[in-house]
Amino acid sequence: MSLRHSVFIIMMVALTGTVHAQDTTAGRPPTVWTLQACLDYAKQYNVQLNSLRLAQKTAQQNYLQSRAARQPNLTGGVGLTYTHNGSAAVNSFQQSSFNNNFSLSSGMTIYNGGFISDDIRQKNLLIESANLNLMQTEDNITLEITQAYLGILLAKENMVYVQDLINTTSAQVEQGRKEYEAGSIARNAYIELQANLASDKYNLVTAQSAVRQNKVTLKQLLQLPFQDSFDIVSPDTIIAKEAVAPLDTVVAIALRTRPEVKNAQLGIDISRLDLAKAKTGYLPFLSASAAIGGAYSSSNSNDYFKQLDNSFFQQAGVSLSIPIFTKRTVKTAVENAKIEIDQSRLNLQNTQTTLALTIEQAYINVVNAQGQYDAAVEGLEANKESYRIASEELKVGATNIVEYLQQKTLYTQAFQVYLQAKYNAALSVRIYDFYMGIAVKL
Numbered sequence: 001m002s003l004r005h006s007v008f009i010i011m012m013v014a015l016t017g018t019v020h021a022q023d024t025t026a027g028r029p030p031t032v033w034t035l036q037a038c039l040d041y042a043k044q045y046n047v048q049l050n051s052l053r054l055a056q057k058t059a060q061q062n063y064l065q066s067r068a069a070r071q072p073n074l075t076g077g078v079g080l081t082y083t084h085n086g087s088a089a090v091n092s093f094q095q096s097s098f099n100n101n102f103s104l105s106s107g108m109t110i111y112n113g114g115f116i117s118d119d120i121r122q123k124n125l126l127i128e129s130a131n132l133n134l135m136q137t138e139d140n141i142t143l144e145i146t147q148a149y150l151g152i153l154l155a156k157e158n159m160v161y162v163q164d165l166i167n168t169t170s171a172q173v174e175q176g177r178k179e180y181e182a183g184s185i186a187r188n189a190y191i192e193l194q195a196n197l198a199s200d201k202y203n204l205v206t207a208q209s210a211v212r213q214n215k216v217t218l219k220q221l222l223q224l225p226f227q228d229s230f231d232i233v234s235p236d237t238i239i240a241k242e243a244v245a246p247l248d249t250v251v252a253i254a255l256r257t258r259p260e261v262k263n264a265q266l267g268i269d270i271s272r273l274d275l276a277k278a279k280t281g282y283l284p285f286l287s288a289s290a291a292i293g294g295a296y297s298s299s300n301s302n303d304y305f306k307q308l309d310n311s312f313f314q315q316a317g318v319s320l321s322i323p324i325f326t327k328r329t330v331k332t333a334v335e336n337a338k339i340e341i342d343q344s345r346l347n348l349q350n351t352q353t354t355l356a357l358t359i360e361q362a363y364i365n366v367v368n369a370q371g372q373y374d375a376a377v378e379g380l381e382a383n384k385e386s387y388r389i390a391s392e393e394l395k396v397g398a399t400n401i402v403e404y405l406q407q408k409t410l411y412t413q414a415f416q417v418y419l420q421a422k423y424n425a426a427l428s429v430r431i432y433d434f435y436m437g438i439a440v441k442l
Contacts, residue, residue, distance in 0.1 A: 005043070006295075010261045022242075027289075029041065029224060031230060031231065031234050032231050032232065032233055033230075033231070033233065035055050035145070035146065035149050035232075035233075035440070035441070035442055036230070036441075038145050038218065038222060038232075038291030039142055039145060039148060039440070040117055041222055042141050042142075042145055042221065042222055042223075043138060043141075044191040045222075045223065046141060046222075046223060047223055048137060048141070049134065049137060049138060049141070050424045051135040051262075052130065052133055052137055053134065055108070055129060055130050055133070056127070056130040056134065058130075059123070059126045059127045059129075059130040060127055061122070062126065063123035063124055063126070063127055065123075066116070066119045066120045066122075066123040066147055066220075069116045069119070069120075070107070070109075070116055071108070071429050072106050072107060072108035073106060073107055073108070073171075074104070074105075074106045075104070075105050075106070076102075076104050077101075077102070077103040077104075077105075077293075078100075078101075078102055078104070079099070079100065079101040079102075080098075080099075080100055081098070081099040081100075082096070082097075082098050082099075083096065083097045083098075083099070083356070084096045086327040090351045091336075096298075097297065097298050097299045098297070098298040099295070099296065099297045100295065100296040100297075100304075101293065101294065101295035101296070102293055102294050102295070103289065103292070104292050105289065105290065105291035105292075106158040106289065106290050106294065107287060107288065107289040107290075108284075108287065108288055109285075110288055110318070111284070111285070111286040112280060112285050112286075113279070113280030113281075113282075113283030113284075113285075114276070114280060115277050115280040118273050118276045118277045118280070119273075119277060120130070121271035121273055122270055122274070122277070124191050125266055125269055125270050125273070128266055128268065129263055129266050129267070129270065130255070131132060131210045132259040132260075132262050132266065133259075133263065135259040135421075136258075136259040136263065138226050138261050139259065139434070141221065142434070142440055143431060143434065143440075144221055145218065145221050145222070146425050146427065146430060146440050147212040147427055148214060148218040148221055148440075149216045149218060150233060150238075150423050150426060150427050151214040151217065151218075151238075151423075152214040152215055152218060152232055153234060153238065153423065154210060154214075154419055154420070154422075154423040155207060155210040155211040155213075155214050155230070156208070156211050156234060158207050158419055159204065159207035159208055159210075159217050159414065161415060161419070162200060162203045162204045163204060165200050165203075166197070166200045166201060166204055167410065169193070169196055169197045170197060171202050172193055172197075172394075173193045173194055173197050174188075176189065176190045176193040176194075176324045177190065181249070185187065185401075186257055188265075189400070190207040192402065192405060193398055193401065196405055196408070215230055215231075215232075218232070221320075224338060233394055235442045238247050238442065239421065239426065240370075240373050240421075240422045240423070240425040240426045241359040241373055241425055241427075242371050243372075244363070244366055244429060244432055244433065245433075245436060247359070247360060247363045248429070250359055250363070250432065250435055250436045251355075251359050251360070251438075253435075253437065254355055254356075254359055254435045254436065255352055255355065255356065257437055258355060258435070259350055259397040260331075260355065261355060262353055264344070264347050264348040264351040264352075265345055265397065267344040267348065268341065268345055268348060270342040270344070271337065271340040271341040271343075271344040272341060273336045273337060273343060274340055274341075275337035275340075277337075278333040278334045279329065279334055281321075281323060281326065281329070281330030281333060282323060282330055284320055284321060284322045284323070285321040285322075286318065286319070286320050287318065287319050287321075288316075288317070288318045288319075289315075289316070289317055289319065290314075290315060290317075291312055291313075291315045291316075292312070292313065292314050293311075293312070294307075294308040294309075294311045294312040294313070295307070295308070295311045296308055298309070305438060306369075355435075358433050358435075359371075359432070362431050362432040362435060363432060365428040365432070366425075366428045366429055366432045368428075369424045369425040369427075369428040369429075370425050370428075370429075371419065372421045372424065373421040373422060373424075373425040375421075376414070376417050376418040376420075376421035376422070377418065379414045379417065380417075381420070382414075382415035383407075383410050383411040383413075383415075384411060384414070384415075386410070386411070387407050387410070387411035388405045390403065390408070391404070398439055406439070426442075
């Protein structure tokens with residue numbers, strides 16, 4: 001075998017092993033997550049969402065059962081009885097007997113005031129309500145995950161910034177050491193530089209801890225098991241400031257499309273059907289029934305099949321039940337259903353008001369966040385230039401360490417304010433747009 005063929009076989013074996021390794025890990029959660037991957041994973045595996053999906057299935061089963069109420073039932077029965085008498089009063093000896101009977105019965109509702117029809121419609125609406133509950137919870141989890149994701153990005157960007165400060169401060173400490181040893185600066189100036197480096201290192205540890213804590217928050221929302229290598233994808237840029245729709249436009253769209261509003265409106269229809277069902281208690285109930293059967297007894301002289309033939313019976317009939325006096329049970333049910341309708345209307349009104357105020361607050365947050373972002377950008381630029389000038393002056397001895405460190409502190413604070421304003425603006429815009437039905441994207 002040639003060397004070329006041997007190398008080719010080794011490469012194919014290695015490639016096969018790699019593909020197999022990838023296949024064995026298929027289906028596992030990734031170690032690096034995009035925002036969309038987080039949202040998709042939560043929608044599939046979140047326990048709260050899966051519980052609501054089970055509620056959907058329950059609602060579907062209740063609907064199928066309500067439809068089946070129109071159909072007749074069918075019940076079969078078989079009876080076997082063995083009797084033994086220790087002593088007979090007449091014959092003075094033990095007697096034993098065996099009895100066997102068969103029956104088949106059926107019944108169905110002919111008229112019940114429309115209760116079954118109303119119940120079917122109501123159960124169908126409850127399926128829609130379960131779907132809307134699921135959609136509303138998905139929306140809430142989407143916003144929570146987006147906020148946690150942006151929190152990690154903020155903490156990571158702050159960590160990179162603090163690391164850059166440490167690199168700069170370390171170089172300054174090294175330069176200060178050389179100048180101190182050469183007698184160019186006093187010892188207290190050199191110590192100030194060392195203390196500043198220690199402070200930056202402390203800030204780095206705090207920033208790293210913030211990254212880890214925000215990752216834990218996101219993993220809790222995703223309900224992930226322990227993953228030491230869990231991380232997220234950092235986009236190239238975060239758009240902090242965007243044009244937003246007018247408040248009245250967003251409110252109008254949300255009141256028309258949001259699942260919580262639709263669910264509250266559906267609640268009124270469900271309550272009205274409860275009232276219709278309760279009123280059927282005033283109406284007569286008509287049902288039909290039928291049965292067939294036969295019996296056998298060993299005490300009879302006829303054989304088994306002859307007895308079954310002789311005893312075979314057929315029965316059919318109808319039953320009409322007319323409510324006359326119900327001790328106020330029907331009237332109470334009707335009045336409670338009316339109260340339920342009023343409560344559902346209040347719930348709709350409260351849902352609409354709460355949603356409108358929430359969107360208004362989101363709009364205020366956007367306006368404030370964008371204004372704060374603009375101010376933070378201006379403040380950062382000014383402090384950045386002042387810090388650059390102070391650094392140059394320190395190199396040529398035109399300023400002292402204390403003034404330099406004061407300017408550095410101002411720049412550090414300005415940068416942190418800028419970072420916070422940047423991500424607050426980005427988050428507020430996405431929350432506001434989300435109420436208009438715009439998908440969350442970075």
